[in-house]
Amino acid sequence: MFCWGDYHQREDRGGDIAVWAAQNSLSLLNTTNVPTNPYGNTIDLAFSNIALAAAVVEDHLATSSNHFTLCLTLPDITLTFPQVPGKVRVTTEDELRRFRELVPTGIWRIPQGNATALELDNLAAALVDLLQSAATAAGRPVRKGTRSAPWWTEECAGAAAEYRAIRRIFPLGFNRDIQLARKEFQRVVRRAKRQYWRNLIDGFSDSASVFKAVRWLKAPGAFQPPPLQVGDIVYETQIDKANALRRCTLERRTAADDIPDPWIPVSPSRAIPFGQEITLQEVEDATIKTGNTSPGADNITVKLLQAVWDIIGDHVRRLYEGCLAAGHHLKAFREAEVVMIPKLGRRNLLKPRAWRPISLLSCLSKGLKRLIARRLA
Numbered sequence: 607m608f609c610w611g612d613y614h615q616r617e618d619r620g621g622d623i624a625v626w627a628a629q630n631s632l633s634l635l636n637t638t639n640v641p642t643n644p645y646g647n648t649i650d651l652a653f654s655n656i657a658l659a660a661a662v663v664e665d666h667l668a669t670s671s672n673h674f675t676l677c678l679t680l681p682d683i684t685l686t687f688p689q690v691p692g693k694v695r696v697t698t699e700d701e702l703r704r705f706r707e708l709v710p711t712g713i714w715r716i717p718q719g720n721a722t723a724l725e726l727d728n729l730a731a732a733l734v735d736l737l738q739s740a741a742t743a744a745g746r747p748v749r750k751g752t753r754s755a756p757w758w759t760e761e762c763a764g765a766a767a768e769y770r771a772i773r774r775i776f777p778l779g780f781n782r783d784i785q786l787a788r789k790e791f792q793r794v795v796r797r798a799k800r801q802y803w804r805n806l807i808d809g810f811s812d813s814a815s816v817f818k819a820v821r822w823l824k825a826p827g828a829f830q831p832p833p834l835q836v837g838d839i840v841y842e843t844q845i846d847k848a849n850a851l852r853r854c855t856l857e858r859r860t861a862a863d864d865i866p867d868p869w870i871p872v873s874p875s876r877a878i879p880f881g882q883e884i885t886l887q888e889v890e891d892a893t894i895k896t897g898n899t900s901p902g903a904d905n906i907t908v909k910l911l912q913a914v915w916d917i918i919g920d921h922v923r924r925l926y927e928g929c930l931a932a933g934h935h936l937k938a939f940r941e942a943e944v945v946m947i948p949k950l951g952r953r954n955l956l957k958p959r960a961w962r963p964i965s966l967l968s969c970l971s972k973g974l975k976r977l978i979a980r981r982l983a
Contacts, residue, residue: 608652608653608654608656608659608678608680609632609652609653609654610650610651610652610653610661610676610678611650611651612649612650612673623651627653630653630655631655632653632654632655633653633654633655634651634652634653635652635653635654635659635660635661635678636648636650636651636652636661636663636676637661637662637663640663641663641674642663642673642674642676643672643673643674644672644674644771644774644775645672649673650673650674650676652676652678654680656680659678659679659680659743660678660679660704660708660743660744661676661677661678661679662676662677662679663675663676663677664676664677665767665770665771665774666766666767666770666771679742679743693747693748693905694741694742694745694746694747694748694905695745695746695747695748696741696744696745696907696909696910697745697909698760699760700760701744701745701746702744702909702910702913704743704744705740705741705744705745705910705913705914706913706914706917707744708739708740708743708744709736709737709740709914709917709918710917712736712739712740713736713917713918713921715732715736716729716732716733716736716921717729717732720924720925720927720928721928721931721932722932723932723934725928726925726928726929726932726934726936727934727936727937727938729921729924729925729928730925730936730937730938730939730970731937731938733918733921733922733925733970734904734906734938734968734970736918737904737906737910737911737914737918738904738905738906741905741906741910756802757798757799757801757802757803758798759798761794761798762791762794762795762798765790765791765794765795766791768787768790768791769784769787769788769790769791772784772787773787831847831948831955832955832956833847833956834846834847834850834851834955834956834957834958835956835957836850836853836854836958848946850958851946851958851961851963852944854958855946855958855961855962855963856944856963880930880981881981882927882930882931883927884923884926884927884930884977885923886919886920886923888977889919889922889923889926889973889977890915890919892973892974892976892977892980893908893911893922893969893970893972893973893976894908894911894912894915894973896908896972896973896976899969900966901966901968901969902941902942902943902966902967902968902969902971903941903942903943903966903968904938904968904970906968906969906970907969908969911969911970922970922973925970925974926973926974926977929974930978936971938968938971939967939968939970939971939974941968942965942966942967943965943966944963944964944965944966945963945964945966946961946962946963946964947961947962947964948960948961948962949961949962
C-alpha cells in the first residue's frame with residue numbers, strides 16, 4: 607500500500623492520522639522536521655508499508671504551487687521479466703547513511719537455507735536484490751556526459767539549494783534576501799575552490815603525483831574513438847561498434863573448437879583435502895579488504911559492502927560456505943560486464959585486433975574467487 611497527499615488538517619487531527627497509519631501498518635516516509643512548503647510547515651506526507659520505499663523533499667524543483675516537490679521512490683516489485691538495472695551512484699556521506707538505513711528494513715527477506723544449489727541461488731539473488739534496491743533508493747542515477755566539478759562539496763550544494771528556494775519565493779528577483787543568498791552562495795563556492803586547490807597542492811609528494819594530477823585535471827578533448835572497420839564494412843555508432851567487437855573478439859570460437867578432454871581418471875579416486883568451514887574474518891578479508899574495487903553488472907561496489915558489512919557479513923559467509931560444500935557456481939555470479947579498451951601502443955584503432963576485452967565481475971563473486979584461490983594456494 608502507498609498513500610501520499612496534502613494532509614492539511616487542524617492541529618488536533620494529527621493523532622487521528624497517526625492512528626490511521628498504525629491500523630494500516632503504514633510507515634511515514636518523510637524525514638521528520640523537514641518542511642514541505644516555504645512557510646516551514648510539513649503538510650505533504652507519504653505513507654507506505656513497502657520495504658525500501660523512500661520520500662525526499664526536493665525544494666529546488668519549482669512547480670506552480672507553493673508546495674515543495676516530494677520525490678517518491680518505490681522498489682520494482684511488480685515486474686516479472688528481467689530488467690537491466692541502471693547505474694546508480696552512492697558516494698556521499700548522506701547517501702551512504704541512507705543506504706545503511708534501508709538495508710536492515712529488507713534483511714528479513716534473506717532466506718536461511720544454503721544446502722542445495724537452488725537454495726544457494728535464491729540466497730544470492732535475494733542478497734543482490736536487497737543491495738541493489740537500497741542503492742537505487744538511496745543514491746542518484748549516473749548521467750552520462752555530465753559530472754560535478756571536483757571542488758563541488760555538500761556545502762556548495764546546500765548553498766545552491768537555499769539560493770534556489772529563496773528565488774522561488776521572490777520570482778522577480780528584486781529583493782535583498784535574494785542578493786544576500788547569492789552572495790553567500792558565491793562565497794561558499796570561492797572558499798570550496800580555494801580549499802580544494804590548497805589540499806591538492808599540499809598533497810604533492812613527488813613528481814609522479816604532479817604529473818598524475820595534471821593528467822587528471824586536463825579537460826577531455828573532442829576526440830572520440832574512430833569508426834571500426836571489419837572487412838569492407840565500417841561501423842560508426844556505439845552500438846554497432848560494440849556488436850562488431852563482440853562478434854570479432856568474443857564469438858570467434860565455438861564448442862566445436864575445444865580440445866579433447868585431457869584428464870585421465872584416477873583409480874581409485876582420491877579427494878583433495880579442502881576445508882569447507884569459513885570464518886567471518888576470512889570472508890571479510892577476501893571481500894571488502896581488497897584493492898580491486900571495480901563493480902560488475904550488479905553495480906554493487908566494495909564501498910557499499912563495507913558500509914553494511916556488519917549487517918550482511920554473516921549472510922555472505924553462509925553463501926560462500928554453502929558454495930564450497932555443494933560445489934556450486936551461483937547463477938547470479940555467472941554474468942560479467944565486458945568492456946573493450948585499446949591495447950597499449952596501438953595507434954590504428956580502426957581494426958578489431960587493436961582492442962582487448964576485460965571482464966568486470968561482481969564484487970561478491972570476486973570475494974568467493976579470492977577465498978577459493980587462497981585455499982588452493
